[in-house]
Amino acid sequence: MDLKGAVALVTGGNGGLGQRICHALAQEGAHVAVMYARSREQAEGVASELASQYHIKAQAFGCDITDGAAVDRLVGEVTKAFGRLDILVNDAAYNFAVPFADLDGLTPQVWNDIMAINLTGPMHLSKAVAPVMKAQGRGRIVNIASVAGLAPTGSSIAYAVSKAGLIHLTRCMAVALAPETLVNCVAPGLLDGTRATANLKSEQIERSASASLLKKPADKDDCADMVVTICRTETMTGQTVVIDSGRIFH
Template sequence: MGRAIALELARRGMDLAIHYNSSEGAADEVVEQARQLGVRAAKYRAELTDEHAVNAMFDAVTTNFPELAVLVNSAAVFFPTPLDKLDGATWDSVLDVNLKAYWLCARRAAQHMRALGRGKIVNIGCVSSKRPWAGYLAYSVSKAGVMMLTECLALELAPAIQVNCVAPGTVVFAEQASEARKTQIRAQIPAGREGDPQDIADAVAFFVTGPDYVTGQFLAADGGRGLK
């Protein structure tokens, strides 16, 4: 999903600072593909749950890209966390990546954007922030936090910076999902299919390039599944 978002923004003429943690090869590929689209691109490694690492990353990014005016928070972990098997360490790890990292990056990016006098922040949430999923306790709570983080930041950073949330529905099935379960889920989606990363990239691009009067909003890109 992150690759699709990055390349869609590159196609729209935006320079890219690509974050990665362990997937350096994938980051290299995105950087090269972005450059082929005619924009500047560079990769930056950081552990996003570490405040000092995030600050160091943004120092490097803003040195190379002083006009940084867009942040897309898309890092996430996704796996089942049923209550009877959820321990404190797992809870912390999910909330750290899915929520704390978004806050750390948004806070640091906002400092730079305020100095510029403009900016757009888009957080990747999930429809589970409004419709909890059984067996995904920590994940659902983390994404509900992303929705509230979005709204709070939109208030605090107005009027110069707009903050919005794109909430994907089913884009990637859980590894343990059977074909029967996949068929069942598809039948619940009015669009008749699961989402594609490009669907999410297009939604992000709407917020990034769209009207400044739109802020604090939650856009469910779920093929209409939330209507049922």
């Protein structure tokens, strides 16, 4: 798919990785809807920077992705503002560090909060954009999961299971939305400079980086570039690409 003139909705677009994804898509000529949950000023700043730097249309939109009705409104607002919607990047995520052995610390509230944002939210969004993309005859959905979804690792059992669910949601939605909409996934390893990493202890970060073959965190720009590549493809769907400096193989 030619990205020039395409319209992309990036959830968590004001975050560390989300901003890189927005820039990578805008650099290819895509217009960008930057979705945020709470940081309106930051998201509007990202949108302004994108419009100025790449001469594309960009706008910030607020939404609670755990609210299905709010998601439906968001998709309607984005489609009205831009005239179409070609790409959805499900980057918004939440984690809360709970050691795997601390089952008491894995409270129902922690579990529900993580699942609502990391798994149910992308499902709401995918369902909401599906009829728009089908009517257009083309669409791309890219989910941002984690290597925690491929191995029993990560900040908590809930986080790992939510990302495993997102990877399988990718496969299931690829089946449901074919042939008009292609659905794929990027699974990063440890990333520096993201909100998710900020929630981790320094020893967790060091341990994860040192366990990789390349002895360093994954690169946010590599992940953003992969999103662009996946959006361009015409014959790849239901797949998950790992970018983790060589730690998890699948």
